[in-house]
Amino acid sequence: MGQNIEKCCNQTEYAQSKQLCEGGDNEKPLPQGNNNILNQSRQLTEQQIYHQKLNSQYNGKQSIVKANQNQSQQNSSRDVKNMFQEQKLYLQNTSQNRQFYDQLQDNNSSYYNQYLNKSENKVAVNTVENYNNRIQELKEISQFAPVLQLTILSSATLLKGTVLTINCQQYQDSLRKIGDGFTFFGCKKRMRRTRDEQYYEKMGFNINSADPTAFNKQIIDSDDDEQLQSELKNNDENPIINDFIIPSQDAIIADRHRGIHFQIEYNISQNNYKIKDLGVGFGAFYKLDYPLILKNNHLINIGLIFMVVNLVSEKKLETFNTQQGNNKNNQYNNQNLPEKKDFCILGNQNDDINEDDEEEIENSQNLSQVNSEGKKEVKHLKIKFFGGPCQGEKVIFHAIDGRIINLGRSKDECNPHFNDSLLSKIQCHIEYNQKIGWILRDGNYVNYQINQQTIGQGKNSTVFNNQKNAQTIQNQQQNIVNGSMQEIKKVNSTNGTWLYLGEDYTIYNGMIFKANQTLFQANLV
Template sequence: MPTQDNQRNNSNQQSIVVNDFVIPSRNIQTAEQHRGRHFQIWFDTQPERLGFYIKDLGIGFGVFKKMDTYGLGPDFQQGRIELRDNMLVNVGEAYMVVNLLPEGAEEDEPLDTLKLKIFGGTNNGDVYEYSIEQMQGGERSILMGRTPDCDIKINDKLLSKVQSHIKVEFYSDNSFKWVLFDGAVKGKPSTNGTWLYINDDMKLYDGMVFKANQTIFQ
């Protein structure tokens, strides 16, 4: 019959958490605040989902995926993604929350206003709003970077002169989408990348780059 001490030892053994990869931190305070499991990777055996997946576990600054760019010279393809409500984007030390307005719009109702709120860095608390009318039929680009010419100027040495830009793409059925691109309008990618928060299970793929805090994985 197990003794009380044995039961206590078994309980302690069951509560031990083993991390496959320990992310180091030079800042003791940050290390204590962000102690815990940041993300997990698992293999899904369901035929329709077969593959490795990653999931953020809500500890620390979150897990972010780098926007992809492909090729060189004339074969270069710029990283791009359609913006969605409540999307979280990271550039340098700044985090940007995306809102598409009006709030509570029906699925087929146009979201004709883009609202961006910045947290962290020198622009903490700044809010920017752009209407569909300001986008000049898709000809205008909203520039984000560290030069004075940018619409959203962020004083951060980690950012490129033009870190990223946003355009509106119109379609033949009169619908449109707000689209985020990494890098300058002419196609030059940013130096340190534009990062998207992984808020849902995401399938890993060859060449994918993601980070947890300041540790980068590929």
């Protein structure tokens, strides 16, 4: 650069540039004398100084440009990062968006799968915008979407016959008043002040007192902060988390089960309502009125007894050690589970068995799998009983095509049988079909065949996708025989067989479910 300037500039242009560079219009012109050698030497020296200044200015400008570019990139990345942090904080700290934020964390949520970017390179999404778009879309379709009515059949705390109307936006008398398509149920209106609990627990206060109000009383009596005392006395500032309250008779249990017990969600893409338990309280269960194909980790309730279902391979079954009830404890536990040749009894002290087959349970969701030799692998049925007269007994039923297992009170007809007054003589029965798997039905067994294409798991079955056919089966007490309808006599149990709503289940007409000592019946209008 300096060489080009040296060739192109004459002395006059050089003098003007030198003056501008040094910042002085009052700079004297270059000395001109008779000694040309001295003038040329002086001119050459000053040209070198000038070129150095130009080069330094150029390099300085380049460094400034690079610095500005780096700063711009840092600001840009910082702005993007701050934007998403602010959105996350907004969602976490805003009561209106709190439940939507929690819903997005659940990978099993249909709403999560619908709105997240499904490409390989997933990027952060503007959850606030999606949330607002969902609310707006629900407003637009509210005039056309089906309406769900829940009738209270019985309750320990609510009036029998009360009807709850839920549209695609929310429960009509919603306490949250958001209209996001979710209706939350629980025994408390507001959430707990966990921050205060953690803080005062470190200070030595007993937050687990039997009296649910004792914790606040301790703080109010000992704290000098008048503002904090007023906040603890008045909890109206706590965010509302439930749309409908199912009160509990026990204040201590209600305080312990504070939170969202279960939810009902309107699914926009499928145009239906789904129900799911959220793990707080005693759980939400729905009454089986159709054959159910058993899967791993199904939780079944009959009377006071709960049953956990697992499917076990033949290879895993060979490693199990059958206990013969050698000690009094096992004899007592197994007195209602008589040992037979076609199944084995596992006492509740054999904890190693449960640990051994944990991996098998996770990897055996299908009833029949292909092993390394190319053969289908048979899945045996393992059930663990607890609650009521049971104390953790485990029973394994071998997979024999066409075999029937009756469960109930009757010693003559049921094997195993249970001493539970809430059970019917034959409460329910389980059948093994080599084409389908293990099938659970409520009530007494009736000898009939099943077509593989016409049985399923309620919402996913071929028959129950047709709501009219489903209603016909329920009303006329008919069963499916090779795809055709044949009237038979069926005896249902008195108190029903119930499945835990651990995942999203589609609500259909006539569906009965229970939660917090309250029985609901669903109707779509």
